[in-house]
Amino acid sequence: MMVAAMVQRKYKFVAVALALCTGIFATGCVGLHNALSVPVERTTIVELDSWPKNAKPIRIALLSDIHVGNLVMRPERLRSIVDAVNAARPDIVLLAGDFVIGERREGTATRARDLAPLAGLHPPGGVFAVLGNHDHWTDAGAIQARLTHAGVRVLENDAVRRGAITIVGIGDRFSGHDDIARSWQRAASLGGIAVAFTHSPDVVPDLPKTMPVLFAGHTHCGQVVAPWIGPIGRYSRWHRLYDPKYRCGRVDEPGRVTIVTGGVGSGTLPMRFNAMPDWWLIELRARAPRASNTPTDT
Structure with missing residues (x-):
């Protein structure tokens, strides 16, 4: 009797362990499939009171967190993303940092070669970039050199009209x-409406009121977001990754619109849950006149 009970417990343990391993494997497959999926093209319109009369709208493509260096972001996939952006015909393309994976300098220059497909972007107003935390932690010089070679202008605390x-x-x-x-x-020395972009959205509270628009990345929209719990990864190097208020999407506040893309890559961990890869197409234009309720004379 005792031997039979021990055998039964052993079989239960094996069954539970097998089910757990199967669940982990299935979860990993789904997460990898999500990370490899075609990034969602999200669109929005930002209306600005200060937009000059008779000025045409400007369409901006926002991409971030390309993260070359793992199986999720190979040159072929990046090339297909570039083709999708070109098909949307933006006037300007902004690349909001984190072009590679990792935190060490070794191997970064080699990985950065996979950014070559960015040379295929051809908006009439140009392609501009800022660097992200992984770019600074690895080899910012090598990454910037590759971006320049691809025709991308890096704006680190700089501006262009x-x-x-x-x-x-x-x-x-x-x-x-x-x-x-x-x-x-x-x-300020260039004039015009200031449209800012950066990697981490946590600069928002410190921006001057004269910057009515900010575009950012960095958050991966949480990357791995568990039901009822939320994002699993919230800290890196003992620092909070980002203010949860700016985790994902469009955030409208008095005097400012912030748009945070989830990014097209996936960082070191090649998986995503409830936070699909995406990029944004944003149209900036004048605010439409409000309908008047005042009756007019006839």
Whole structure:
């Protein structure tokens, strides 16, 4: 009797262990499939009161967190993403940092070669980038050189004028490379409506009111988001990864619109749950006149 009970318990243990291993394997497969999926193209319109009369709308493509260096982001997949962006015909493309995976310098220059498909982007207003925390932790010089070779202009705490807007690239807050004062001085010297972009969205509370738009990445929209629990990874290097308020999507606040993309790659961990890869197509234009309720004379 005792032997039979022990055998039965052993079989139960094996069954539970097998079910657990099967669940982990299935979860990993789903997560990898999600990370490899075609990034969602999200669209929105940002209306600005300060938009000049008779100025045409400007369409901006926002991409972030390409993270070359693992099986999720190979040159072939990046090339297909570039083709999708070109098909949307944006006027300007902004790349909001984290071009590679890892935290060490070794091997970064080799991995950065996989950024070559970015040379296929051809918006009439240009392609601009800021660096992310992983870029600074690895080899910022090698990454910037590859971006320049691909025709991408890096704006680290710098600005450039394009028509009605001035594009302001702010350095990454998470790795301590942001200089808002310098960025704003460069923007103010050029005039136009300041449209800022950066890697980590946590700069938002410190931006001057004269920056009505901010685009960012970094968060991966949580990357692995468990039901009822939320994002699993919330800290890195003993620091909070991001303010949960700016985890994902469009955030409208008085005087400012913040848009945070989930990114097209997946970082070191090649999986995603409840946070699919995406990029944004944003149209900036004048605010439509409000309908008047005042009766007119006839």
